[in-house]
Amino acid sequence: MEYKYIGKSYIRPDAISKVTGKAIYLDDIRLPGMLHAAILHPEYAHAKIINIDTSQAELMPGVVKVVTGKNCNFHYGDNIKDLIPIAVDRVRHIGEPVAAVVADTVQNAQKAVEKIRVVYEPLPVYVDARDAIKKDSTLIHEENGDYWHLPTLNPQPGTNVANLYQLKKGKGSGGFEDADVVIEEEFLYPLGSCAAIETHGSIVWFKEDNTIEAWSSSICPFIIRDDLAHSYGIPVSQVRVHIPEIGGCFGYKSDITVEQTIAYIASFVPGYPVKWVASRAEDFTSTLLGHGIRTKMKIGAKKNGKLVAIKAEILHSGGAYADTSVNVTIAATHNCTGPYEFEHCDLTGLTVYTNTPPVGAFRGYGHQESQFATERMMELLARKLGMDSFTLREMNYLSEGKVNSLGETMWKLNGDIKACSDKVKDSVFSKDKLNEDENYFYGRGFAAVMKSPKGAPFSTKGCYIKMNIDGSVNINMGGAEVGQGLRTIVAQIAGEALKIAPEKIRVYTELDTQFSPYEWQTIGSMFTTQGGRAIIRAADKLILILKQTAAQVLKTDVDFLDYDGEFVFLKNDPSVRVSIEEIARGYITSDGITIGEVAQSVSDARLPRYSNPDKNGQGSMGVEYTFGAQAAEIRIEKKTGKIFVDHFTSVFDVGQVINPLQIRGSVLGGVTISVGATLYEKVEFDTEGKILNPQFFQYHIPTNKEAPKQTIEFIENPGSVGPFGARGIGEHPVIGPAPAILNAIYDAVGVDFFEIPVTPEKMKKALLEKQ
Amino acid sequence: MVEKISFSINGQPREVEVDPEMMLIDVIREVLSLTGTKHGCDNATCGTCTVILNGKAVKSCNTPVKKASNGTLLTIEGLAKGKELHPIQKSIAESGAIQCGFCTPGIVMELYGLLESKPEASETEINNALNKHLCRCTGYEPIQDGALMAQKIIINRKNY
Ligand code: FES
Numbered sequence A: 001m002e003y004k005y006i007g008k009s010y011i012r013p014d015a016i017s018k019v020t021g022k023a024i025y026l027d028d029i030r031l032p033g034m035l036h037a038a039i040l041h042p043e044y045a046h047a048k049i050i051n052i053d054t055s056q057a058e059l060m061p062g063v064v065k066v067v068t069g070k071n072c073n074f075h076y077g078d079n080i081k082d083l084i085p086i087a088v089d090r091v092r093h094i095g096e097p098v099a100a101v102v103a104d105t106v107q108n109a110q111k112a113v114e115k116i117r118v119v120y121e122p123l124p125v126y127v128d129a130r131d132a133i134k135k136d137s138t139l140i141h142e143e144n145g146d147y148w149h150l151p152t153l154n155p156q157p158g159t160n161v162a163n164l165y166q167l168k169k170g171k172g173s174g175g176f177e178d179a180d181v182v183i184e185e186e187f188l189y190p191l192g193s194c195a196a197i198e199t200h201g202s203i204v205w206f207k208e209d210n211t212i213e214a215w216s217s218s219i220c221p222f223i224i225r226d227d228l229a230h231s232y233g234i235p236v237s238q239v240r241v242h243i244p245e246i247g248g249c250f251g252y253k254s255d256i257t258v259e260q261t262i263a264y265i266a267s268f269v270p271g272y273p274v275k276w277v278a279s280r281a282e283d284f285t286s287t288l289l290g291h292g293i294r295t296k297m298k299i300g301a302k303k304n305g306k307l308v309a310i311k312a313e314i315l316h317s318g319g320a321y322a323d324t325s326v327n328v329t330i331a332a333t334h335n336c337t338g339p340y341e342f343e344h345c346d347l348t349g350l351t352v353y354t355n356t357p358p359v360g361a362f363r364g365y366g367h368q369e370s371q372f373a374t375e376r377m378m379e380l381l382a383r384k385l386g387m388d389s390f391t392l393r394e395m396n397y398l399s400e401g402k403v404n405s406l407g408e409t410m411w412k413l414n415g416d417i418k419a420c421s422d423k424v425k426d427s428v429f430s431k432d433k434l435n436e437d438e439n440y441f442y443g444r445g446f447a448a449v450m451k452s453p454k455g456a457p458f459s460t461k462g463c464y465i466k467m468n469i470d471g472s473v474n475i476n477m478g479g480a481e482v483g484q485g486l487r488t489i490v491a492q493i494a495g496e497a498l499k500i501a502p503e504k505i506r507v508y509t510e511l512d513t514q515f516s517p518y519e520w521q522t523i524g525s526m527f528t529t530q531g532g533r534a535i536i537r538a539a540d541k542l543i544l545i546l547k548q549t550a551a552q553v554l555k556t557d558v559d560f561l562d563y564d565g566e567f568v569f570l571k572n573d574p575s576v577r578v579s580i581e582e583i584a585r586g587y588i589t590s591d592g593i594t595i596g597e598v599a600q601s602v603s604d605a606r607l608p609r610y611s612n613p614d615k616n617g618q619g620s621m622g623v624e625y626t627f628g629a630q631a632a633e634i635r636i637e638k639k640t641g642k643i644f645v646d647h648f649t650s651v652f653d654v655g656q657v658i659n660p661l662q663i664r665g666s667v668l669g670g671v672t673i674s675v676g677a678t679l680y681e682k683v684e685f686d687t688e689g690k691i692l693n694p695q696f697f698q699y700h701i702p703t704n705k706e707a708p709k710q711t712i713e714f715i716e717n718p719g720s721v722g723p724f725g726a727r728g729i730g731e732h733p734v735i736g737p738a739p740a741i742l743n744a745i746y747d748a749v750g751v752d753f754f755e756i757p758v759t760p761e762k763m764k765k766a767l768l769e770k771q
Numbered sequence B: 001m002v003e004k005i006s007f008s009i010n011g012q013p014r015e016v017e018v019d020p021e022m023m024l025i026d027v028i029r030e031v032l033s034l035t036g037t038k039h040g041c042d043n044a045t046c047g048t049c050t051v052i053l054n055g056k057a058v059k060s061c062n063t064p065v066k067k068a069s070n071g072t073l074l075t076i077e078g079l080a081k082g083k084e085l086h087p088i089q090k091s092i093a094e095s096g097a098i099q100c101g102f103c104t105p106g107i108v109m110e111l112y113g114l115l116e117s118k119p120e121a122s123e124t125e126i127n128n129a130l131n132k133h134l135c136r137c138t139g140y141e142p143i144q145d146g147a148l149m150a151q152k153i154i155i156n157r158k159n160y
């Protein structure tokens, strides 16, 4: 389909402010009377607090207040209210806030915080879920089961299991009776950090008029607003949350995290805004981590390659608080099938309390972790069956008419996985494989992927449009811009829907819960689909208002009128018309009487018929899927074991490309993040729960020279939910790299890895063992 | 102990009274309130704090302010002439090199340090310069594209 503004590369509206250094991020905000907080973290990852002595700290220069959690008596959270803003009588992870100092400068606050003395009584530390779920393990939360939680969650009191999710499709494990071949393996996607270049931070201001004003580098102002209001017993309307520019998110700035801690600290100095920005080390230890998922997977197939049954146990080391990890586990569990149909599924997801920083969203939200297993398993199964792995996959793709684990039928509208796979096969695997030479082994590996959002019943996105007297338009929405480029997308979709050039559309900049339309949170690769639908709905309403006014002016009925972005005119005689400028504020007749409504409208959109799981753990819980295929071409240096990803190919069926430059950017960045996870990144803990590498020189993320060259293509089978058929793509590129690279390693040297990152040491060792 | 230190920054003379060991980034951000220069790490690894000191790109997070004494500083705010962007800014804005934008000021200043002193820099030199910076969003390709686009404009400009 031909569009005027969709499918073209507009430059992002925030490019100029960002490239001139004028874009305001959280740490750039200065407020009158602002004070600064420094936070004390524990020496132990799990311990009882026996005593806190703040007397020395109170005497330090510049100190306004020293805060402890002694009288803190509330829990918070969106899914399970197991979080506390500051430790009360126990610490559960190494980054937990134990006490804080509020001072005139950051430096003074930091110097004073070092003077706080704490006596602890250490408790056993569990970094790995396998240890935390042992029968005699110490309970990290004795209250497990007593905390308020969403009715769909299933905590296991008396254990460290914060949630147990089970899904049964068909005969469940009984399905293996029908299988000729069964394979079983275990995979690990270890703890990582989203590691945005901007660390997380917040400013909170308790005002004398009993309102709260907050700023955060977060993507969920409305959750922060609602949660703070609940904790401090004031109406939601009295909390105002601002979101400035955000320097990258990738998951860990979603949900409510550091905001409650800073609010608690600020509540002791009413009248003063209090700022806290994480150091890089604190960004690792005291915000959210990601991944930490161990997948045990068993797959059964017929001799001819037809998949019949899957059993998976997703063991998620969820960290010290499970509010942010439970839904990651659930998504990892029901979508662990990857893009394949299994008649019988027995899937279990366990979110386990451990003594690491809480684990939360990481771009991909459970999908790259469990589909890492699936896509490795496809290769192992093909080998066992003596089949070509493409043939195996093609027989089982979740294509039109197939039913996924949740019981949702796939339609043509969900996109064409086979077409994606064919394209990748053609471009990467049709040429001859490079032969080993003196210095290198060469290999190629493939992965097919799928992802749905992990929504919520109320996960809506709002849109407000107002048309001005010159026909230009302002749009206000609640979607957080983290770099993904949603402002450009808003302008293009609104332009198309309103038939107005994007240059005449001014898209909102900062978010402010006092003015922004309601949005749940900007997650799940849902903004373009849901937000775009909201724009179209609001645009339709606005055009109707224009037509209603024009009908009075032109003395006719609305259905006889049409609209072209400049005029409303009679369909059968376009010369009978009235311009937008004349009716945008209502029409002023010659005697000064004004008729008609102001051209402004509000709307929202959520996923159609998203539902809670039924007793089998199934239901309409995915709704929107994007499928794709990816492949890695790698080189392994014989001398060092170093792996180079020379080329990476991705093809996704996105329904409709809105902005070619930006969508390519999404894939480029997403692939690079997962190349990092596959080859370098892992948050390392010692047995006492201390993080050993909380700095960029220790936790290596990909640099310019390590980023692969990429081939990126899109297939466009339009969907039915998103605007003009567009589907989500923000997270999907992160799913394929780990299995594709590990499949390529096998292709190169015949060694199977089941864990990432595959560091040069591990590769070298494997090469030596093989000889 | 506090000392008077003078320098020019973005073409304007300034005198600050600070501890000479104070890091340049803190003077730029906290004393002079030029917040375009960003802080992304604790140990001089990310490159977001890069500014130009006496014509060279330096990390302001590990440069004590005394080194700027009587020197010339340029930060991201000083690059555009009024509304006219520097070619590097223009190219970076157009090539898709900006997503969250947090790494952008540092990268722009790094490229300024390289291309203004050596417009004919090789692609390897450009890639080496970019390798000093971390970007979590873009996968770097659009930044390389932007750098090469900028280089062309700068070479053409110098040829006039
Ligand atoms: S702030 Fe990271 S290098 Fe200076």
Ligand code: FES
Residues within 6 Å of the ligand: A197, A247, A248, A483, B097, B098, B099, B100, B101, B102, B103, B104, B134, B135, B136, B137, B138
């Ligand atoms: S654009 Fe976000 S870190 Fe580079």
